Amino acid sequence: MASQKERKISNLKKALDKALAIDEKKIAGQIKATGFLCKKCAQCCRAEFGDNTVMIFPSEINCICEKTGLSRDDFVIPTPSGDRDPEGNIHTFEWVLKKNGDCIFLENNQCEIYECRPYICRTYPFFLLDGKLEISECMGIGGNINDEESLILAVLLKQRYIIEIREAITLLERFNGFIPGGRGNVCVHDSEGEHWLVTNPDQAN
Ligand code: SF4
Incomplete structure (x- = not known):
C-alpha cells in the first residue's frame, strides 16, 4: 500500500502533467482581457501596502548569488515555522527574502536585483492556482497590455507553476521527517535536501 508521501508525490506528478499541458496562449488572452500595466509604484515590495513576503526557490537563490556575489544568508531567511523536532530544533520548508519592513532589495523605489528578481516578482499580480489564472490586488490592473507582453507574462506564469x-x-x-541531529537549531527542507542553520529562532517562528 502506498505511503502518504508516495500518494502526495503521485498527485503532484499528475498536477505536473496538467501544468505542462497548460495553454500559454489561453492564459495570455485572459491577461490581455484583464489588462495590466506596471505603474512602478513598488507597492508589492513595500510593507505598508500588505503582505510583501517573497517566497524564493533554491534555483532562484543560486541565480541571485551568482549575479550579485552575495551569499544565501545575506538575503534569505527560513520560512517562519512552528514545527519542532524532539530536541526542539525548528523545521521549515523553503525560504523567503529578508525584509527590513520593505524588501531588502528595494532602493529608491527600484529593485536592485531587477534582472534576476524571483518569478513571484516578475509575474505579480498574477499567479496560477490549480492551473487557473488568479489576480492579486494591484494598481496596474486594467492597464493597457499588448499581445506580446501578455504572452511573455503567461509563459513566465507557466514556468513558475511548473x-x-x-x-x-x-x-x-528527499524529505525524511523532522529528525534532529544536524549542526544547527533550524533545519530548512527544500529540493536540495536539508540545510541546518544556527540562527535566531525568532527569525524562523
Ligand atoms: S526582489 Fe525586487 S521586485 Fe521583488 S519584492 Fe524585492 S525589490 Fe520588489
Whole structure:
C-alpha cells in the first residue's frame, strides 16, 4: 500500500502533467482581457501596502548569488515555522527574502536585483492556482497590455507553476521527517535536501 508521501508525490506528478499541458496562449488572452500595466509604484515590495513576503526557490537563490556575489544568508531567511523536532530544533520548508519592513532589495523605489528578481516578482499580480489564472490586488490592473507582453507574462506564469510543482516533488522525495541531529537549531527542507542553520529562532517562528 502506498505511503502518504508516495500518494502526495503521485498527485503532484499528475498536477505536473496538467501544468505542462497548460495553454500559454489561453492564459495570455485572459491577461490581455484583464489588462495590466506596471505603474512602478513598488507597492508589492513595500510593507505598508500588505503582505510583501517573497517566497524564493533554491534555483532562484543560486541565480541571485551568482549575479550579485552575495551569499544565501545575506538575503534569505527560513520560512517562519512552528514545527519542532524532539530536541526542539525548528523545521521549515523553503525560504523567503529578508525584509527590513520593505524588501531588502528595494532602493529608491527600484529593485536592485531587477534582472534576476524571483518569478513571484516578475509575474505579480498574477499567479496560477490549480492551473487557473488568479489576480492579486494591484494598481496596474486594467492597464493597457499588448499581445506580446501578455504572452511573455503567461509563459513566465507557466514556468513558475511548473517549477513550484517540481520543487515540491523533489523536496518530498528527499524529505525524511523532522529528525534532529544536524549542526544547527533550524533545519530548512527544500529540493536540495536539508540545510541546518544556527540562527535566531525568532527569525524562523
Ligand atoms: S526582489 Fe525586487 S521586485 Fe521583488 S519584492 Fe524585492 S525589490 Fe520588489
